[in-house]
Amino acid sequence: MAKGPSKIMKTRMFIILVLITFVGFSFPIGNLVKIQMFESSFYRTQAADQQLLDIPVNAKRGTIFDRNLKALAQSASVWTVFISPKDVAEKDKQTLINGLSEILSMSPEDVLKSVNKDSYYEIIKRKVEKPQADQIRDFALKTGINAIYLAEDSKRYYPYGTFASTILGFTGIDNQGLDGIEAYYDSYLKGVPGRIVSAKNALGAYMPVRYEKQYEPKEGQGLVLTIDEVIQHFVEKHLEIAYVENKVKEKVTGIVMDVKTGEILGMSSKPDYDPNQPFVIYNEDAKERLAAVSAEQLREQTTIEQQKQWRNKAISDIYEPGSVFKVITSSMALDENKVEENFTYVCTGYTMVEGHKMRCHKSTGHGIQTFLDGFKNSCNPLFIEIGRRVGTESFFKYFKGFGFTKKTGIDLPGEELGVFYTDKQMGPVELASCSFGQSNKITPIQMITAISATVNGGNLMKPYVVKQILDENNNVIKTNYPVKVRQIVSEETSKTICYFMEETVKSGGGVNAHIMGYRIGGKSGTAEKLDGDENARIASFVAVAPMDDPQIAVLVLIDEPRGFSSYGGTIAAPVVAGIMSDVLPYIGVEPKYTAEELAKLDVKVPSVIDKTPHLAQTSLNQKGLKVRVVGSGNNVIKQVPEAGQSISRNGVVVLYTEEKSAEETVTVPSLIGLSVEQANQAATNAGLNVKLAGTTVGGQQVVQKQSHEPGQKVARGTVITITFINKNATD
Amino acid sequence: MEAYNLELFAPKQINYEVKEKLKVIENTSEKTSKRMVFQFVVLAGVVLATVFMLIYNQVAITEAANKITGLNKELAALQSDQTRIEMQIENKMSIKKIEEYATEQLGLVKLENYQIKYVDITKEDKIEIASPKLDNDLQKGFLSVFQKFKEYIAGN
Numbered sequence: 001m002a003k004g005p006s007k008i009m010k011t012r013m014f015i016i017l018v019l020i021t022f023v024g025f026s027f028p029i030g031n032l033v034k035i036q037m038f039e040s041s042f043y044r045t046q047a048a049d050q051q052l053l054d055i056p057v058n059a060k061r062g063t064i065f066d067r068n069l070k071a072l073a074q075s076a077s078v079w080t081v082f083i084s085p086k087d088v089a090e091k092d093k094q095t096l097i098n099g100l101s102e103i104l105s106m107s108p109e110d111v112l113k114s115v116n117k118d119s120y121y122e123i124i125k126r127k128v129e130k131p132q133a134d135q136i137r138d139f140a141l142k143t144g145i146n147a148i149y150l151a152e153d154s155k156r157y158y159p160y161g162t163f164a165s166t167i168l169g170f171t172g173i174d175n176q177g178l179d180g181i182e183a184y185y186d187s188y189l190k191g192v193p194g195r196i197v198s199a200k201n202a203l204g205a206y207m208p209v210r211y212e213k214q215y216e217p218k219e220g221q222g223l224v225l226t227i228d229e230v231i232q233h234f235v236e237k238h239l240e241i242a243y244v245e246n247k248v249k250e251k252v253t254g255i256v257m258d259v260k261t262g263e264i265l266g267m268s269s270k271p272d273y274d275p276n277q278p279f280v281i282y283n284e285d286a287k288e289r290l291a292a293v294s295a296e297q298l299r300e301q302t303t304i305e306q307q308k309q310w311r312n313k314a315i316s317d318i319y320e321p322g323s324v325f326k327v328i329t330s331s332m333a334l335d336e337n338k339v340e341e342n343f344t345y346v347c348t349g350y351t352m353v354e355g356h357k358m359r360c361h362k363s364t365g366h367g368i369q370t371f372l373d374g375f376k377n378s379c380n381p382l383f384i385e386i387g388r389r390v391g392t393e394s395f396f397k398y399f400k401g402f403g404f405t406k407k408t409g410i411d412l413p414g415e416e417l418g419v420f421y422t423d424k425q426m427g428p429v430e431l432a433s434c435s436f437g438q439s440n441k442i443t444p445i446q447m448i449t450a451i452s453a454t455v456n457g458g459n460l461m462k463p464y465v466v467k468q469i470l471d472e473n474n475n476v477i478k479t480n481y482p483v484k485v486r487q488i489v490s491e492e493t494s495k496t497i498c499y500f501m502e503e504t505v506k507s508g509g510g511v512n513a514h515i516m517g518y519r520i521g522g523k524s525g526t527a528e529k530l531d532g533d534e535n536a537r538i539a540s541f542v543a544v545a546p547m548d549d550p551q552i553a554v555l556v557l558i559d560e561p562r563g564f565s566s567y568g569g570t571i572a573a574p575v576v577a578g579i580m581s582d583v584l585p586y587i588g589v590e591p592k593y594t595a596e597e598l599a600k601l602d603v604k605v606p607s608v609i610d611k612t613p614h615l616a617q618t619s620l621n622q623k624g625l626k627v628r629v630v631g632s633g634n635n636v637i638k639q640v641p642e643a644g645q646s647i648s649r650n651g652v653v654v655l656y657t658e659e660k661s662a663e664e665t666v667t668v669p670s671l672i673g674l675s676v677e678q679a680n681q682a683a684t685n686a687g688l689n690v691k692l693a694g695t696t697v698g699g700q701q702v703v704q705k706q707s708h709e710p711g712q713k714v715a716r717g718t719v720i721t722i723t724f725i726n727k728n729a730t731d
Numbered sequence: 732m733e734a735y736n737l738e739l740f741a742p743k744q745i746n747y748e749v750k751e752k753l754k755v756i757e758n759t760s761e762k763t764s765k766r767m768v769f770q771f772v773v774l775a776g777v778v779l780a781t782v783f784m785l786i787y788n789q790v791a792i793t794e795a796a797n798k799i800t801g802l803n804k805e806l807a808a809l810q811s812d813q814t815r816i817e818m819q820i821e822n823k824m825s826i827k828k829i830e831e832y833a834t835e836q837l838g839l840v841k842l843e844n845y846q847i848k849y850v851d852i853t854k855e856d857k858i859e860i861a862s863p864k865l866d867n868d869l870q871k872g873f874l875s876v877f878q879k880f881k882e883y884i885a886g887n
Contacts (some may be wrong), residue, residue: 071821074818076810076814076818078811129812130808130809130811130812157815158825159818159819159821159825160822161819161825229826233826233830236827237827267813418758602843604843676852
């Protein structure tokens, strides 16, 4: 009888089965090992991408404060309105278009374009604020249209509009810094975005209940600037006036700097822009230029105008400094002892250098001058001689030492480096022109930094704009301290320069920067634009105060003025005086009047109404005022000027004692261009009082403007304010 | 024949009769099933209640979390709106606008130099003669006397 399979057979069958199984499953097992062990990370990523929805949560951008913690730039949440056009029912389209266009103040045609798109995601409007976002929500609820969505976003607010725009810069559509401080410190300001990681279903819909994990965003850090909001306002106010009054073609720029620390207290250029709408052209002249170009060129020209208005001209534009640079040349000569104590120079109106005739701005020449005279007169031939004595090598050594061959390193983007002659390139002619501030080109920030070094004891300080960095709770986490780059001139030289500059404002080319009661030093400059229109000029003036202990320096630059003058001493100096007259009292520098200045102070007119004419006259005479009585009544019924107004000593107060004589009027004459004496006489003859404004020192003052228009009818005795400038203060 | 019947003195083996104890088995089948059911029901109830509480707990936590998230979102939105309104207020209260309003609407002017009264506090030179060192000498004398008195008392 046959028996079943033998043991050997069973064993062999088992082995064969195992082999078949092994061979058969080896491929899938090997694949599994490969996927699990060697390619796991790849497939994990793929699975995550497929199964998880990653929604970024924007971090709130840090706030920018001025030095007194006034917010200059701050972010807040806004919303992006978007729709899913494919999910909009046909019957709801018109309702949706009408509703959204009304709430968002858009044209129905623009909304219609989005509604007709073949997609699930169309942005209708960005940066929508809460009141409108709430209206959108209510509208969607009321109409039952589910295809309208709101996504949270962030918007940057600049509450003061154009204020400090060239310093602050602006942000882009994704809240990234694009210019100014916003760009330079973007890594601090932007923070770290958070995330919401959640599962999504096969249709890609968000499944918030399961698997959701939130990663909170880290808010951006705040910045405290060195800028003082009040000082910045003073600078901008006076620059705006200067821009209009001088019919400026290019720009006006102003910087206020702390000479001891390098902190920038104020910096502005006009025209500028509104960072709330950075892409809108702000300047009227620019708008006219755009209106004049063809449609094909419009886009390109718009970009050019935008770049122009965004540019911080105080650090990005180079210019020939003109005679302001003579402060530096003087420092070199004094520090190198190249000018002896009894130095004199005769200016004949020109000098010859290697066959080239180099003229002085005073064609008839200044005659015999000491070094101080030459500085006050801003005599070009004298400074050519000074430069020759300093020599090319030393000149360039100091030029480099004052920081003109490198960027200052200010913490703002877009700083430019000037164009200059090196010692190897500089021959006698180049040295001559460089000595009085032509040929070399520098930036305004380099100029004021160097000037500050000449008056603060010889220390070149690094300018900076950000004082502190704050965390999200406004705790200080980093402070920027003043950085001394090097000692460039001695303290002795610095004291001498201070003296020279003060004398220049007292009785030299800087008299139009003089302010009664304050010790101010300064230097004017008028430079030709050698690579532009031959008649184009840059008028500038730099001032430092108070001269017994210099604290601040102010530099104003007017690029291509087209008004009544283009001299720095004539048009830039009064702007600096205006800024100083506002800033000095603000920073606690009180005026100290000399006896002579005290005598020139205005007088407040007291009230003499109802007094007898004799008593009124006595009262007014005691104040140093003269009296004119009109009528023969017993009591004063009206007085001009009125009580409380100020007029100069020896002014005339007109007292009316009868009703019928109270309406006497006079015609205002034109006083423009008259000297002090002529203007006073003309006003007195016309029956008017004058109040003096502007510079009152130095002689040769003429009226630049008057408060009442010529030909205007006013009451007899009315006070006319007349502003003087010194017409000899050219450069 | 032996004298004694030693078997009589041998310990007697007492044979115990092992009586099989009869187990009284009560008829408890009915009671047992009832108790088991009761226990089961109670246990099931406890388990269900626990599960229900756990689920309810989770639901309550989720609802509360959702509510917190919603309120936080609302708070953030309101704070943003507050920032927006504050920025609008700051815009209207800028220094430039304040100055324009003060000068154009209210007619205010900058402080004039005549509105500050200057007082000369400088005085003429004068000579002050230092007083004699009387006090010092008196003091020294007093101390010296006091010192001597102390020494006297101490017997030195």
